[in-house]
Amino acid sequence: MxxxxxxxxxxxxxxxxxxxxxxxxxxxxxxxxxxxxxxxxxxxxxxxxxxxxxxxxxxxxxxxxxxxxxxxxxxxxxxxxxxxxxxxxxxxxxxxxxxxxxxxxxxxxxxxxxxxxxxxxxxxxxxxxxxxxxxxxxxxxxxxxxxxxxxxxxxxxxxxxxxxxxxxQPDATRWSFDEALVLDVVVGLQAATFSGRSLFDAFNRPWCVDTRADSMGVRLEGPRLESRCASLVSEGLTPGVIQVPPDGAPIILGPDCQSIGGYPKFGAVTPYSLARLGQCCPGDTLHLRPVGIGLARARWAQWLGHLDGVESHGV
Amino acid sequence: MTVNVEIERVGLDCLLVRLFDQIDTRHVDVIMAFCEQLRDELADAVIDLTPSYTTVLVHFNDARTDEAHVREAIKRALEAAGQRAEASGQVHELPVWFDPRVGPELEVIADKAKLSVDEVIERHVSREYRVFALGFAPGFGFMGAVDEAIAMPRLSTPRKRVAAGSVGIAGIQTAVYPSALPGGWNIIGRCPTRLFDIKREGYTLYRAGDTVRFKPIDHATFLNHGGDDTPFEGARHD
Incomplete structure (x- = not known):
């Protein structure tokens, strides 16, 4: 000992x-x-x-x-x-x-x-x-x-x-900080409560990480997003969910987010995009990209494969 | 039962099951029965089940199961829950010292409701409340519904610190702060009972689905129960 x-x-x-x-x-x-x-x-x-x-x-x-x-x-x-x-x-x-x-x-x-x-x-x-x-x-x-x-x-x-x-560390498990940052979003049912203009903006305009970003959530500065539901009955939340308070600025929930909340949400970033978001500094620019569930799962499986490769390496 | 239920995908490993459209205390038993059934169905493929007013968020372990299987399990659990929903949960009685020194909004609510302070207290303790959900902080139970006469919207500017044990009203909801936290609820009294303790079996005093009654106690009894009577920092930070 x-x-x-x-x-x-x-x-x-x-x-x-x-x-x-x-x-x-x-x-x-x-x-x-x-x-x-x-x-x-x-x-x-x-x-x-x-x-x-x-x-x-x-x-x-x-x-x-x-x-x-x-x-x-x-x-x-x-x-x-x-x-x-x-x-x-x-x-x-x-x-x-x-x-x-x-x-x-x-x-x-x-x-x-x-x-x-x-x-x-x-x-x-x-x-x-x-x-x-x-x-x-x-x-x-x-x-x-x-x-x-x-x-x-x-x-x-x-x-x-x-x-x-x-x-x-294998290169496949390192973040590239050189390319423009794009986060994958799995769109949810509540996206239908947002205006067409808002959804277009969400996925086509650049977003800037707000200075108040922390482990509870990362607020994004950019176009204002409008949902016809200003607030909902509080429901369960999970890290990665993108919720939009009445001020129209989306917040991507971080790992320390509350367990329930009542703002409309248009989707959730994938687990690998959430991890990458954790490396964003205030002022960084990013884009959101809608991905089908199949592609999102395939990309996540690829990540898990890389991790398995590092974890199973002989000790 | 399954007719209007909506299942919504949330990311890769969560499904939000929307059982009802409206908040209603009568829905609580169905939601709790559904959670119990689903736990049986999915066993250790469940990571977390988070019930709230009208929904349950199902976080499943995608290494052990897949979304299609979880959706089937949800449908079976909904069928079973509709048939067996019965009064569930435990009943808890919480002692509360209602006093302006620890309840800065007691008089504010009395003024607005055109009631005396004693009448406000009477209205608050004369009802049994259902716990709809635990959230915001460990052991923080969202309960309802309070008498409309003493319902009050949240403070326009939340306080940076609300003392542990504070009993509050927000709209027609009531709650007790399990620890010192920031918050915007109207505070009317203080409860000496510990609501969250990792050394207690189950960790929280109550869970979603339980019933809570409040019982007024005097200052001496509050202290006997181990209450901390440090006066409220009445100043809102605006």
């Missing part, structure tokens, strides 16, 4: 949360799902190290975070490029590297993307509550101390050092 090693938060001016894939089976009690926004990069980080796919990782948003390790171990970094440096030596996301005891991993500011995922071999030792370590703002559970609190400077996450082989 190795002595407990720890990763201490020594600077926290951006966002840093302990995350996994979220909490399931309790939405009927009013709990949100939560979990890392870019759930695909999160899974890849764990898979590269041979971790369980539910192992707790750190989700670093925007950067301005420093983490100091007490003992040597292998880590994996995926998702956004936040200008990370290990004791001043730049490290790129997309693979594994060894951190020595006493070294500090610093995240600067976004170069590409918004959220980085840092996994340690074996996972951070954080006890799940109701099946997850995720901590939502409205909820008194989850997180490092189990009370839903945000991480603060001085918090230390323990881990058991491990040294699996240093693997590189």
């Amino acid at each position: 190795t002595d407990s090693a720890s990763c201490s938060i020594t600077r926290l001016d951006g966002g840093c949360r302990v995350q996994d894939l979220g909490r399931f089976g309790v939405r009927h009690l009013g709990l949100g799902q939560g979990g890392g926004f870019d759930h695909l990069s999160l899974r890849v980080a764990n898979a590269l190290l041979g971790n369980a796919h539910t192992a707790p990782v750190l989700e670093i948003t925007l950067g301005q975070v420093a983490l100091t390790f007490s003992a040597s171990t292998t880590v994996a970094l995926t998702g956004a490029d936040l200008g990370a440096r290990l004791d001043h030596v730049p490290v790129s996301p997309g693979g594994c590297f060894v951190v020595e005891g006493g070294q500090t991993l610093m995240f600067d500011t976004p170069v590409q993307g918004l959220r980085s995922y840092l996994a340690v071999a074996g996972g951070f030792e954080v006890a799940p509550e109701l099946g997850s370590v995720t901590a939502l703002a409205r909820e008194p559970l989850g997180g490092l101390h189990g009370e839903g609190d945000e991480l603060t400077v001085g918090d230390a996450l323990t881990y058991a050092p491990g040294f699996p082989s240093l693997r590189t």
